[in-house]
Amino acid sequence: MVYLSNPILETGEPYTPGLSREYVAATYGVPVGDVAKLGSAENPLGPSPKAILAIAGALALTEQYPNWTSEKLRTAIAAKYGFDPDQVVCGTGETEVISFILRAFAGVGEKVLMYKPCFPIYHLFAENEGRVPVFVEMGEGFDFRIDDYVAAVKAPDIRIAFLTNPHSPSGRLMSDADIRKVCAAAGDTIVVLDEAYIHFTETQGGFHLLKEFKNLIVLRTFSKAFGLAGLRAGFGIAAPELIRPLWAIKPTWNMGHMQMAGAAAALDDEDHLARTISLIVEMRGYIAQRLSGLTAFRMVPGSRSNFFLIEVLDPRLDSTSAFDKLLEHGVIVKDGSVSFLGLGKRFLRSDVGLKKNMDRLADALAAIERDLA
Ligand SMILES: Cc1ncc(COP(=O)(O)O)c(C=O)c1O
Incomplete structure (x- = not known):
């Protein structure tokens, strides 16, 4: 046995990162360029x-x-x-x-x-x-x-x-x-x-x-x-x-x-910063409007950030099954029950991103909802 300054270093939980595009492409057979990566709150416009x-x-x-x-x-x-x-x-x-x-x-x-x-x-x-x-x-x-x-x-x-x-x-x-x-x-x-x-x-x-x-x-x-x-x-x-x-x-x-x-x-x-902020603010409004017609899911109101919570309303789903189904559609979000202690089993966290990825998310959630019917 190696000596550890604190035994918790053996048993303690490591960080669970958002999934990569490559992992989802390899596991679900989605072309890597088509994966919508909405789980790590990165800048959709890329680096400055x-x-x-x-x-x-x-x-x-x-x-x-x-x-x-x-x-x-x-x-x-x-x-x-x-x-x-x-x-x-x-x-x-x-x-x-x-x-x-x-x-x-x-x-x-x-x-x-x-x-x-x-x-x-x-x-x-x-x-x-x-x-x-x-x-x-x-x-x-x-x-x-x-x-x-x-x-x-x-x-x-x-x-x-x-x-x-x-x-x-x-x-x-x-x-x-x-x-x-x-x-x-x-x-x-x-x-x-x-x-x-x-x-x-x-x-x-x-x-x-x-x-x-x-x-x-x-x-x-x-x-x-x-x-x-x-x-x-x-x-x-x-x-x-x-x-x-x-x-x-x-x-x-x-x-x-x-x-x-x-x-x-x-x-x-300043230019890159301004473009980034204006995209996020616009797309935050856009995705709110796109998700407003769903009944199995609800965007939790009030986010001022570049991500937001989605509440899983349908009792036949929880955050993990909804997360897995989104992966099948090539959409990566965060499963709240894995990524955030105490958030429970009913929330996903998605980034705000490019319009095409907001559409991918909204279309995938609508398809999951349709499949439940
Ligand atoms: C609330 C919060 N603080 C800090 C960080 C860490 O950021 P950094 O990349 O600077 O380590 C993150 C990363 O996701 C975060 O969500």
Whole structure:
């Protein structure tokens, strides 16, 4: 037997990613180009063209170690959003920054607060290193039950509290007033505001709250609106006192030249960002209208993100059978019962994407409904 620092590393759950086009093509015999990939919330317009050029330009630097604090990228992010570079930490996606935060601010056996359901990385990373996730149930219709969350965050043994805005998997937007209530009630507890999908809400997001709250860290990613999920780049902004411990815990050269150059260029690609947001907003309305005639399925209203929940209404189906039937039609979504702890057996999560893929989804759901008759 190998020695493990924590036995949970043997038994703990790994992350379940969205399925790939290649897997679905090989398993269901759908031509790979026809698979509608709506399970990973990627950018349907692809990467920022400015980022691709910058990444190509950075290739020639590959024999050199990168600056270990991602200085150029931190400086670009700080200048863009009006902070000091020493308030910014970069990671290989937000996911890596989340792991730094958990390791820096919550020890083994200590508690981490989050909604149920939520982005699974929060509780998987917490549990797999021996911390204790504490959940606040979302309400009917995925409202935030803010009084319950505020009461929970006041418990003296909560070390970190996660908020996702807009929330995943529901896409619901939390108000600034509610975020303020959580930060104020949290005291010394660190509040992590994960804004991976904030661009799609067409709001300014929570950076301005950093001026009011020294216990707040705001996270953003280059994987979604900027279209760089495969590059792996994300960042956190907070008071320097919260960022400094993360340097000590960070794998030293975590960000390579290409990640830094691509991400910095994407930050300034206003055109790609604007086209992406406008497509998502338009298609969110379009798919709502296309799904409105179904009786076996219902689009859960209220998403401000680039994904939404579909409730499986027909008792002859559950989320897993509906997920499997969509795969037969070459449509990949997320099975809520597999991807989100506590979501139960009646929800799928689908991305908002190109019109042709919204039509594929709507047509496949209509065909599944017809087959039940
Ligand atoms: C809510 C939320 N936060 C963070 C991330 C991670 O993004 P990244 O690609 O930056 O690691 C995701 C990815 O799907 C997400 O859904």
